[in-house]
Amino acid sequence: MKRSDFAYQLPAELIAQAPLPERSASRLLELPATGRCQDRDMRELPALLAAGDLLVFNDTRVLPARLFARKATGGRAEILIERVTGPFQVRAMLGVSKKPRPGDRLALTDGSGVQVTGRDGGFFDLVFDSDLPLAQRLENLGSMPLPPYINRPADAGDEQRYQTVFAREPGAVAAPTAGLHFDGALLAALRDCGIELGHVTLHVGAGTFQPVRADDIREHRMHSEWINVGADLCAQIAQTRARGGRVVAVGTTVVRALESARQGGEGISPYAGETNIFIFPGYRFASVDALVTNFHLPESTLLMLVSAFAGRERVLAAYRHAVRSRYRFFSYGDAMLVWRRQD
Numbered sequence: 001m002k003r004s005d006f007a008y009q010l011p012a013e014l015i016a017q018a019p020l021p022e023r024s025a026s027r028l029l030e031l032p033a034t035g036r037c038q039d040r041d042m043r044e045l046p047a048l049l050a051a052g053d054l055l056v057f058n059d060t061r062v063l064p065a066r067l068f069a070r071k072a073t074g075g076r077a078e079i080l081i082e083r084v085t086g087p088f089q090v091r092a093m094l095g096v097s098k099k100p101r102p103g104d105r106l107a108l109t110d111g112s113g114v115q116v117t118g119r120d121g122g123f124f125d126l127v128f129d130s131d132l133p134l135a136q137r138l139e140n141l142g143s144m145p146l147p148p149y150i151n152r153p154a155d156a157g158d159e160q161r162y163q164t165v166f167a168r169e170p171g172a173v174a175a176p177t178a179g180l181h182f183d184g185a186l187l188a189a190l191r192d193c194g195i196e197l198g199h200v201t202l203h204v205g206a207g208t209f210q211p212v213r214a215d216d217i218r219e220h221r222m223h224s225e226w227i228n229v230g231a232d233l234c235a236q237i238a239q240t241r242a243r244g245g246r247v248v249a250v251g252t253t254v255v256r257a258l259e260s261a262r263q264g265g266e267g268i269s270p271y272a273g274e275t276n277i278f279i280f281p282g283y284r285f286a287s288v289d290a291l292v293t294n295f296h297l298p299e300s301t302l303l304m305l306v307s308a309f310a311g312r313e314r315v316l317a318a319y320r321h322a323v324r325s326r327y328r329f330f331s332y333g334d335a336m337l338v339w340r341r342q343d
Helices: 042-048 134-141 156-161 177-181 184-192 231-242 252-260 301-310 312-324
Strands: 027-031 038-041 054-058 060-062 066-071 076-084 089-095 105-108 113-120 123-128 169-172 196-202 225-229 247-250 271-275 290-294 335-339
Touching (some): 027 042, 027 312, 038 042, 042 184, 042 335, 054 231, 054 252, 066 134, 169 196, 177 290, 196 252, 225 252, 247 252, 252 271, 252 301, 290 301, 301 312, 301 335
Parallel strands (some): 027 335, 054 196, 054 247, 247 290
Antiparallel strands (some): 027 038, 066 076, 066 105, 076 089, 105 113, 113 123, 196 225, 225 271, 290 335
């Protein structure tokens, strides 16, 4: 398939620039396994699921991963951490007029610095001065790494709202945005309906925003991300299947984590490590029955995954409906509930 097979027209004013006042006030477009999409809202989700179903969330926590610095020449630089690789080491993208070389230093706004130790394609390996733990330095100097399509600087509100209410494992540099729609009241309503909740961890990297550059999507190579699918969740999934319940992934990151944990079989096994799984039409799913997800960028790997899950033509038709109906798009936008197509 070609990259252009996943294009659609989106008016710029539909790209949400800020969250709604309440997390669960978002609209929800349901795409059933067959038939037309239905306009709903997030607070209807408990009624759309059934007792015995299992919702799986990504519990990664977003780091304040955007930092500002200056080169030795005085020129400005922006550091966007892609992942933490050691106690004081990170891999990052650099916004600079001229790319630095190994050995060059950048001065941070508190007077400390980082040294460039290597480069791999568009990413740079950096080592921070070690007088403070890296987590503390990021808390002191960093800001929330809002996506490039949000045309404003991060503010104090983003520190809370670009983070899920169940975030607990630090390591992401982009939010698992489907989880942003869930607040305490909605989670309680789901439990009251007999719906179980489980968690995986996938530390979302900055590479999630990298475009597909190959015309033939089979030539695209995904960035690698760290995941942890624990034994407790594997037991929850097995129990859900045994009682006839359904597994509902909250976000494409959860789908990628669970499908990575198949390890060649139909069941899910505990797994902690790297994944670069790329899911596009033709892929056969085994772990997930439904997906709660945001609306994704044209020609993106995330849209390709959703298209594999529900059918490309049906997904693009749902997107056209969402545009006509003025849904809000991308990270701070509205959501979809997508049921897996019946093969």
